[in-house]
Amino acid sequence: MKWVFQPKGSVRPVRGFGAAGTVGGRAVPGERKWGTHRKDPGPNEETSHALSARALPSLPKNGIYNMSWTSPSGRFAFGFYPQGDGFIVAIWFARIPERTVVWSLIQDDKQRLQLVVTRNATLVLNKEGWFILRDERGDEKNIFGNPAASAAMLDSGNFVLHNSTSQIIWQTFDSPTNTILQGQRLSNGKGLVSSVSRIEGRFYQRMQDDGNLVPYSAQYGTNYKVSDAYWEYDTVGQGSVALNLDDNGRLYLINGTSAYIRNFTNGWNSPNNGTMWFYQITLDADGLFRVYSHSLDQNGSWSVRWSLPINKCEEEKCTHGPRFRLPLYPSV
Template identity: 45%
Template sequence: MAAVFIFLLLLFSFSITTAQQRHSNISKTSSLTPTTDSLWFSPSGFFAFGFYHAEGGFAIGIILVGNPQNTIVWTANRDEPPVSSNVSLVFTVHGLVLRTSQGREISIIDPHQNASSASMLDSGNFVLYNSKQEIIWQSFDHPTDTLLSGQRLQAGAELVSSVSEKNYSTGMFQLKMQHDGNLVQYPTNVPEVVEYAYWASDTHGEGDNATLNLDADGYLYLLNATGFNIKNLTDGGGPQEETIYLMKIDVDGIFRLYSRGLDQSSEWSVEWSSSIDKCDPKGLCGLNSYCSLMDQEPVCTCLPGFDFVDKSQKSWGCERNFVAEACKNNDGSIEYSIESLQSVMWEDDSYLVISSRTEENCIEACLEDCNCEAALFKTASAESKSFLRDLEEDR
C-alpha cells in the first residue's frame, strides 16, 4: 500500500403523470405578490410557482409543496439579489415581468416570442404557450440544481449546487453533461478538465450528445443521441403510485436521488448518491486547508501556519497567520521549521518532482529550495517521489 505524507513550511415525476398532462391556465395580466402568499398551483396542488422566502427577501421559483417544509426545485434568475415585498410578478405578452413599487420592470422569463398563456404542470414543469397552445418556454429546459422525473439534462447543460440550504444562488459545484457522453462533477469556476473532476460516469466516447434521464420509478440513466442506453446509475423499479422522485446536486457537491411519499408530511429519503465520502468534492474546504471525516461528516482544517479567512464560512479557505519572506530578501539568516501531516493527499500540480528515498530526503529537498512551501512525499512499491510546491495566496 502506498504511503503518503505532506510536509509544510510554517462541492420526477410522480404517480399523477397521465397520458395527457393536466394543467391550469394562467392568463395574461395574472399576477402574484409576496405579501399575499399567492401562488400558481398545479392541478394536483403538489407543485406551485411564485414567491418564496430567501435570505434577505424573496425569490421566485417552483415549489414542491410539503409540510412543514417546502422543497425548492427551480429558481428564476438565481444570482440576482432577493427582492423586497413591494413587488408584483405579472404575466404579460412578453412573459413574466417583475414590477417594483418605483415602476421598474425586470424580465424574469422571456420566451422571445409572444406568450398567450402559462401553466404549472403536475410534472413540476412551468410552461408558457403561444396562441396556438404550443410550448414556447419551459422550466425543464433551464434546470438549476434539481432534476425531476420526466426531465432530462441535455448535452452541454449542467446542474449547479446552491450556496446554502437557504441561499439558492450559484454554489461551489456542478454536474456537467458533456458533449462527449461523459457525466462529470467539477467545482465551479475551474477548467472542465480531468484534473479538476471528482466524479464521472466513465462514459466518455460511448455516444455523443448523451442525456441524463430520470423516470417516474427512480430510474436514473444516460442515453446517447440515438436513444441507446450507455449507463444505468440506478436500477429503477421503485414504487410509483404514492412516491415522488427527484435528483439534486446538493450544497456539499454530491448529487443524490431522493424519494418521498405523496403525503405532504412525508420526509425525503436518499435512494442513491454519487459518493458516500463527503470529502470527495474538490475544493470543499477552500485553499490552504484539508478535509477529513468525523462521524462521516466533513471537517475542514487549516494547514499549520494558516487560519480561516472566515470561521463561519470555512469553504472560503485559509490564509497565512505570519508574514512570509520573499526569496530575494532571504540572506540565509532565517531558520524554518517544518511540520508533517500523515495520510493527506494533494492532487494539484507541483512545480518540481524529484526522486526521494526517505522522508528525510524529501524534507531536506524542500528546506534547500527557497520556493518550496510544501512537499508531498509519496511511496510506492517501485519508487518514492517528492512533489515540491508553493501555496496559494488568494481564494
C-alpha cells in the same frame, strides 16, 4: 384584454374586456394580477393573473400560498418564496410539510445566482404576452425573450409558456438549477449548480458536449479547469447524451438515438398499499449527487435512495485519486 385561468391551471387571454390591474398602487391598463388563494373559475368569471411579493410583516406558516400559483393537484407551486429578507421566484413542493424548492430564477446565465427581490415585486403576463418580473422600483426583467399566449403550472413541476398554437416555447425543465425531477432530463450542454446558502453555487455538474457527465469543484461562471473535476462518468465519446430520471426513480443515460448508455439506478417498486412516491435528483451543497424520494400521501421527510460519489470521492474512479477530498463548506 384580460386573462382568465383555464382548467388545469393555465392562463389564457380573453378579448373584449379591457380589464386593468394595479401594480404598487398604480393602474396598469391591460394587466391583471394572479389572484391569491386561487380557485377554479367559471367560464365567464373574472380572474386576475399576476403574482405579488407583498406580504405581512410576519409571514404566517403557510403565508407563501398568498404569493403562489399551484398546479392542478396542488402538488407544486410557482411564485414568490421567502428567502432571507426577500423573496425568490421559485417552484416548490406544496403538498408536503417540507416545502422543498426545486427550481429558482437566476440573475444571469454566467453567474447563476438566485434573483432575490424585495416586497412589492410583481410577476406579470401582460396583454402583449411578455412575462415580466417587476421590482418595487418599477424596473422590469423579461423572463423569456418572446411573447407567450398562455402559461401553465403543471403537476410534473414544470412551469411552461405556450404560443398561440399551444406549443411550448419556454419551460423551467429546460433550465434546471440544482434539481432534476422525475420525467425531466439533463440534456447535452446543460448543467446543475449546487448551493451553500441557496444563493451561490460551489459545485457544477455538466452534461458535456463530448457525452461525459462531469462534476467540478469550481463556482459556476469561473473558468473551471479539467483539474477541477472530482469525478467523471466514463461516457466520453458517446455523442449527444442526456441524463434521465423516470417515475420509478430509475436514473440513466441515453444518447441521441435513445439507446441506453448506462444505468445508475434500477428504480424502486411502489408499495402495494397504493402509496405514491415522487423522485428527484439533486446536486447538493457538499458536492454529492443524490436521488431522493418522498411519499406524496404521508408526512415525513425526503429519503436518500442513492448517491455518487458514495463517500466524497474516496473511490478508485475518482479523477484525483484517494487523497482527493471535496472542499469543506458549511452545510445548508
